[in-house]
Amino acid sequence: MSLFSSRGVVWSGVLVVLLFLGSAGPVHAQSNGDGSIYSRFGLGTLQDFSSSQSQAMGGGAYALRSLNYNAMGNPALWSDQIFTRLSAGVGVQRIAASDGGNPTSYLSSGQIEAVQFSFPLYDQTLGVGLSFQPYTQRNFRTRKNGRLDLQVSPPSSSDDGVAEVPYDVNFRGTGGLHRFRGGLGYRVTDFLRVGASADVVFGIMESKRSTEFGNVPIRDVTTSDRVRLVGVGGTVGAHLALNNVFQSDDAFSVGGAVMLPTTLNGTRVLTLAEGSPIASDTLSSVDGDVSLPWRSRFGVAYQPNARWTFTADGLYEPWSTFTTTFQQGGTFARSFPVGGTGTLTDRWRASVGTEVMPAGTDQLAGYLARVAYRLGAYVERMYVRPNGTTDLDTYAVTGGVSLPTSLSGTRIDLNLTAGTRGTTSGSLVKDTFYGVSLHVNFGERWFQERKLR
Template identity: 40%
Template sequence: MTTLSSRVSLFSLPSVSMRPSALLLFLVLSIGAHAQGQNNYGSIYSLYGLGERVETGSSQSTMLGNASTALRSGTYVNLSNPALWSDQSLTSFSAGASLTTVTSEDGLSDGTSVGTAGDLSALHLGIPLLPNRLGLTIAYRPYSRVNYRAAVRDSLSVEGEMEAFTLNQEGAGGLQQLSGGLGVRLGNAVQLGASADVLFGTQELLQRTQFDDRAGFAETRQARVTRLRGITGTLGAAVTARKLGAEDDALTVAAVFTLPTTLSGSRTVTLGESLDRDTLLTEDGSTSLDGDVDIPLGARVGVTYLSGLRWLATLDASYEPWSGFESSLPVGGYDASSGLDQLRDRYRVGGGVEITPAGRDRRASMLQRASYRIGGYAEQGLYAPAGQDVTTFALTGGVSLPNRLTGARFDLGLELGTRGSTEGVLVRDTFLKGTLTLNFGERWFIRRRFD
């Protein structure tokens, strides 16, 4: 007869088909037993919903508390608000990478784990069809990210002898977003824009059960792979008033709405030893389970004050009603069949200040022409494990270095923050993120004159 040890039996042995509430308790307990070294994993909170939401505006807004809704620029293409794509005068391209280290602390076991993960940032191509009037942008960027690992050591009784084992849960994947749209300027003050956004991606939850070296006990693996795809749209507007206090100042107020949508999904489950796994059949005998996942409306408002090219201040607020989330496929924190719903509305407020000492003076030194940025944000996450809200606070900052080429800048950014706490069943993440981004722009489609 086989029985579980007392601590694990309280919460049941996890599997990919278990209820999300049991998975939560397992993951919380496992933080303390997680390996003390570094690995390529991030926050354990990314198991909730469709993963950790990723904010992507521009490398400029990333350093300003991710406040991007009303952030106008002649150098950067702001992916958050398609209305501002009409500001383009140069054909532009940007690419970057980030490296994030997350230190997780579990108050239940006083354990600590450290994870480090690298990622590519958004890619975009912006084309001014009519300079400063009509702009086209195509962008590829992450929408959400699933990236966690948890492990717990325990034992069970086999024929009267206690056998130790390690139970691992690993999550990977997320959703990507491919966007294309136009921004247009109406008169001198009003800008409107719209984009079509394709969401697609794969999430994988892998469970590995490993026994200590002993003949007759092989590692077993059970994997749940979910593929999602769908289309949504984004609408944006901005209004700018000039010369309010000085000749070269401007005040911009903007709003963005991302339409709710339903993603089509399919899920497969495999079970076996090591890499040799068989696909499990669903109740109707098929190899995959089909379902729908609803994504709620997203709303953002922002304001930016610009004083020439010397300094600017920006502020943003966003809202996503994830408390109304519905899915026929169980996901982290939500299972309609069991009545489990640990998802909450997501709120976010951020802002920052940028200073460029030289302003428009191109003859100044590089350090004077560089832009220095600092900001911060606060966010209530879209999840509430065991009814406890998870809040994130972070400081952001960095520097943007000019290049000899017109419209080219090299951006270096840092983000330092905390997420959650060690109270109750929560885990506290302390994260440090560094970003490197190249922004490049030049004039295309120039009509040549011949005398």
């Protein structure tokens, strides 16, 4: 295939991604549908995505070197690039939520998982990485029923002047935070690589509470609590690669990255009657900030040969150190939508994964032998405690296939995830979730100087 035609395929992929982004609506409306009730707490459900390869292998792979993927979890790995690479993925998730008593609720949502772009400044020495992806997601919906005693005037002879009026209170959360990351990875020696990035975190989170009285002549009331946040942080990473460790021609890698603490500044606006028959009225508007904790990642990867890869990874975030100035005084202290320290705890995650490509490096093997088959699992201690005391865990298995294409360096990945989140004890909710995602990873050599013979 000619250079022009293959680049045409790459730019066609870029156009498809841009059209998808444009049709997705405003940036704060990152999700479509309903998700876990636990996204109501803290900053919402935390999103972890490094690459489609990593996602199918338990979500870690912070030490895994690859020429076919943008490994955004560790900027030190950007130094290994040969291809200019564009990756994009979308996913959908189905959740069955149960509190152990009422009928199970079924929820569905979809979102863009990541758009990533990277290229080498010097082949396998100095590389650039750029990415845009969700950082948190808030997409819950719940309802509470009640009755209101209403004084009737004048009372009739058949009652005591009090009527019971039924009402519904609907809670709805939307939006979330996004992260734009850009940085460099550099190979110091054949064994050591380092990298760093600047991370811009921004977004809008909104919580609405609507009280509806049905056919009773009482006006429905809606309050909206919206917070807009933005801040700049950073990530630093390192990677150590060793060969011939346990046997001839094997590869053993150790990698880690730390996302530094980040302060987000923003504005919180509380409005009344937005979307109801009476006009909207701004009740309060205050400025404040939110301090995100640091996040550490660490992993090991082992490749005994070109066919097999094994990974083991860990993640830790001290969310118990979370602070915000929005909670100081006034109405906001009672209903701040990003939660308080009483509902947050330290988060950790452990994962393992494996990949097998039967053909190894043989590009002339049959198609199925050149497909990469992946499997993984993870366990996570969630960072929210809705009742302030009960720790919540997530258990999941992952898997996927990576399909080669006629373009060298370009693969299409299909990934699956299934697991459980939370518990039904203590009047809480247990989620059983299933997810599927599709990722396209374009890779091509650019910026090559032609040599005359």
